[in-house]
Amino acid sequence: MxxxxxxxxxxxxxxxxxxxxxxxxxxxxxxxxxxxxxxxxxxxxxxxxxxxPLGFIVGGMAVLGAVVGMGLQGWVTTVDYPLIFSGKPLWSWQAYIIITFAMLVLFGAFGTVLGMLFLNRLPRWxxxxxxxxxxxxxxxxxxxxxxxxxxxxxxxxxxxxxxxxxxxxxxxxxxxxxx
Amino acid sequence: MWWVLFGFASSGTLILLGSLGWLVWEGTGVWGLNNPVGWGWAIVNFVFWVGIGHAGTLISAILFLLRQKWRTSINRFAEAMTIVAVICAGIFPGFHVGRFWVAYYLAPVPNQMGVWPNFRSPLLWDVFAVGTYFTVSLMFWYVGMVPDLATLRDRAKTKIRRLVFGFLSLGWRGGNRQWQHYEVAYLLLAGLATPLVLSVHSVVSTDFATSLLPGWHTTIFPPYFVAGAIFSGFGMVLTLTLIARKVYGLENIITIGHLEKMNKIILVTGSMVGYAYIMEFFISWYSGNIYEVFTFVNRAFGNYAWAYWIMMTCNVITPQFFWFKRVRRSVPMMFVLSIFVNIGMWFERFVITVTSLSRDFLPSSWDYYAPTLWDILTFVGSFGLFFTLFLLFLRFLPAIAMSEVKGVLPQADPHRSDGPAQSEEAVIEGAAP
CATH class of the missing domain: 3.30.70 (Alpha-Beta Plaits)
Incomplete structure (x- = not known):
C-alpha cells in the first residue's frame, strides 16, 4: 500500500x-x-x-578525552606499573600533558563527527x-x-x-x- | 597522461615494497646506521613527510577559521596531501623499530606481561600526536567530502559508482537541517585541528630537543620545526597543485591569485626558518658552551658542510625571490622554487639529525654516516607511494571541494546578492577577495 x-x-x-x-x-x-x-x-x-547543540556534545567528549588521557597515564605510572625514569617522581604530570592534549583532540573530533551524524540521522540510505x-x-x-x-x-x-x-x-x- | 604518471608512481611503490621486504628479511643492518649515528634517513624521512602534511591542515583549518575564502580552491588537494604524507611518514618509524609486526607495543595495549609504554618519553608522545593528527585529518577530509560524494552519487553513470558513492555519501540529502549541524561540525573540526598544526611538529621536535645532544638540546626547536613544516608543506602543495592544475586544466578554479597567496606564505615561513638558522648559530656562541659552538662550526665547515650549504641555499635564499611580484605570479618560476624548497627542507632534517649524532662529545666515538642503496631505494619508493595514492585520489574522488566553492560564491548569500547570476569569471574572482 x-x-x-x-x-x-x-x-x-x-x-x-x-x-x-x-x-x-x-x-x-x-x-x-x-x-x-x-x-x-x-x-x-x-x-x-x-x-x-553539537558544541555541547563535542565539549563533553573533549573533557572526557582529557580525563581518560591523564587518568590512564597517572594510573599506569603510579599504580599499575610504577617505574622511576631519570629520578623523576612517579606522578610527573607535566610529562603527561602532551598525551592528555592529544586525547582531548582525538575524543573531541570523534564527538564532532559521530555527533553530527547522530543529529543528522545519518547514515540513512x-x-x-x-x-x-x-x-x-x-x-x-x-x-x-x-x-x-x-x-x-x-x-x-x-x-x-x-x-x-x-x-x-x-x-x-x-x-x-x-x- | 594519468596512466603515464600512475605507471611511474606505482613502480616507485613496488620499489618501496621490495626494499621494505629486504629490510624485514635481513634486518635493519641493511641501512647505513652505525654507532653513534643510530638515527639516519629513517628519522629524516619521517620528519620530512610529517612536515609536508602540515600545509594541508593549515589550509583546511587555520585559513578556514580566518575566513580566507581563497582556500576553498586548494583545500581538498592539500588535505589529501596531508593524509598521504602522514601515511608515508608512518612507514619509517614503523619499520625502524626492526620487528615491525610488534610495532603495536607502542600503543598502550593491556598485555599478559603487565608492561606499559613509557608515557614520559617524547617518542611515545610522537605516537599519540601523529596518530591523533592522522585520525583527525582523515575525519576532516571525509566530512568535508560527504556533500561532494553525494554529487558524484547523483551523477554516477554506472551501477558500481552509484553504489560506492551512495554508500560513502551516507545518504546525504543537502537539507538545511543537515547543513546546519554539518556547518557547526566543520567549524568545530577546524577548531580542533588548528592546535594540531602547531602541536604535532612541536612534539616531533621534542624527540630531538629533550635529548642532551649539542645542536638538539634547544628551546627554539618547537617553533622552528613548525615554521619549517609549514614552509615545506606549502612547497609540496605548490608542486602538486601546479602539476594537477596543468594536467586537469583547472586554471579557472586555482587562479594565479591563489598561487600568489601561497607564495607569500612560503616567503613568510621561509624567512622564519632562515631567522631560526641564524639565531641557532648566535645562541650557540652566546651560550659559551664549547660543545655547542663546536657543533655549529662543524655543521657549517665540517665534513657535512656540503649538506649544510645546500640547506642554507635552498631554504634561506630561495624564498627571498618571492619578494618580487613577477616571480610570485610566474608559474615556471614558482615550480622551480617549490622544488628547491622541497630539497632544502629534506636537507634541513638531514643536517640536524646526522651532524649532531656523528660528532658527539667523545672524539673516539665519532663516525661518518652514509646511506646505503636500501636507504635510498626506500626513500625513492616512499615518493612512489605518495604519488600513487595522490593520483588515485585525483582520479576517483572530488579533487575540488565543490560544495565549499559554491558556498563562497555571492549567490550563497542571497541577502547580499539576489540579482541575476554573474559571469563565471566574475564569480570565481569574487571568491578571492
Missing amino acids: KTPRAMIASFDTPGGLLHAAEEVRDKGYTRFDCHSSFPIHGMDDAMGLKRS HHPLFTSDRFASVTDDGFFISIEADDPKFDPEQTAAFLASIGGKDIETIEGEAR
Whole structure:
C-alpha cells in the first residue's frame, strides 16, 4: 500500500528558496526542509531552526578525552606499573600533558563527527526523497523544499496549492510504503 | 597522461615494497646506521613527510577559521596531501623499530606481561600526536567530502559508482537541517585541528630537543620545526597543485591569485626558518658552551658542510625571490622554487639529525654516516607511494571541494546578492577577495 510520504517543489535560485522557506515557516509547517548543494546564509533563521547543540556534545567528549588521557597515564605510572625514569617522581604530570592534549583532540573530533551524524540521522540510505528522479539535481544545481506528509498541517491538495503560490515549480508527491 | 604518471608512481611503490621486504628479511643492518649515528634517513624521512602534511591542515583549518575564502580552491588537494604524507611518514618509524609486526607495543595495549609504554618519553608522545593528527585529518577530509560524494552519487553513470558513492555519501540529502549541524561540525573540526598544526611538529621536535645532544638540546626547536613544516608543506602543495592544475586544466578554479597567496606564505615561513638558522648559530656562541659552538662550526665547515650549504641555499635564499611580484605570479618560476624548497627542507632534517649524532662529545666515538642503496631505494619508493595514492585520489574522488566553492560564491548569500547570476569569471574572482 503506497501512501504519500512527502511533497517537493523546486525553486530556481537560492534567494527564491530562502524567501519560500520564510513563507513555509510562517504558514506553520514544522516538518519541512530546504535542500541545496551548498549551505545558504540566513537559512537557519528563515526556517526558524534552533542553534545546533553539537558544541555541547563535542565539549563533553573533549573533557572526557582529557580525563581518560591523564587518568590512564597517572594510573599506569603510579599504580599499575610504577617505574622511576631519570629520578623523576612517579606522578610527573607535566610529562603527561602532551598525551592528555592529544586525547582531548582525538575524543573531541570523534564527538564532532559521530555527533553530527547522530543529529543528522545519518547514515540513512533509504530516504523516500531518493525515489524522485528530479530530486537528484539537489547536489548539482537544484533547490528544493520538501514537506513531510506527517506534518500536522500537511494536506495533499492544500499543500500543493500553497507551494505553487510561493513560486514552487514541478511539485511532486513522493509516495512510499506506509509506515 | 594519468596512466603515464600512475605507471611511474606505482613502480616507485613496488620499489618501496621490495626494499621494505629486504629490510624485514635481513634486518635493519641493511641501512647505513652505525654507532653513534643510530638515527639516519629513517628519522629524516619521517620528519620530512610529517612536515609536508602540515600545509594541508593549515589550509583546511587555520585559513578556514580566518575566513580566507581563497582556500576553498586548494583545500581538498592539500588535505589529501596531508593524509598521504602522514601515511608515508608512518612507514619509517614503523619499520625502524626492526620487528615491525610488534610495532603495536607502542600503543598502550593491556598485555599478559603487565608492561606499559613509557608515557614520559617524547617518542611515545610522537605516537599519540601523529596518530591523533592522522585520525583527525582523515575525519576532516571525509566530512568535508560527504556533500561532494553525494554529487558524484547523483551523477554516477554506472551501477558500481552509484553504489560506492551512495554508500560513502551516507545518504546525504543537502537539507538545511543537515547543513546546519554539518556547518557547526566543520567549524568545530577546524577548531580542533588548528592546535594540531602547531602541536604535532612541536612534539616531533621534542624527540630531538629533550635529548642532551649539542645542536638538539634547544628551546627554539618547537617553533622552528613548525615554521619549517609549514614552509615545506606549502612547497609540496605548490608542486602538486601546479602539476594537477596543468594536467586537469583547472586554471579557472586555482587562479594565479591563489598561487600568489601561497607564495607569500612560503616567503613568510621561509624567512622564519632562515631567522631560526641564524639565531641557532648566535645562541650557540652566546651560550659559551664549547660543545655547542663546536657543533655549529662543524655543521657549517665540517665534513657535512656540503649538506649544510645546500640547506642554507635552498631554504634561506630561495624564498627571498618571492619578494618580487613577477616571480610570485610566474608559474615556471614558482615550480622551480617549490622544488628547491622541497630539497632544502629534506636537507634541513638531514643536517640536524646526522651532524649532531656523528660528532658527539667523545672524539673516539665519532663516525661518518652514509646511506646505503636500501636507504635510498626506500626513500625513492616512499615518493612512489605518495604519488600513487595522490593520483588515485585525483582520479576517483572530488579533487575540488565543490560544495565549499559554491558556498563562497555571492549567490550563497542571497541577502547580499539576489540579482541575476554573474559571469563565471566574475564569480570565481569574487571568491578571492
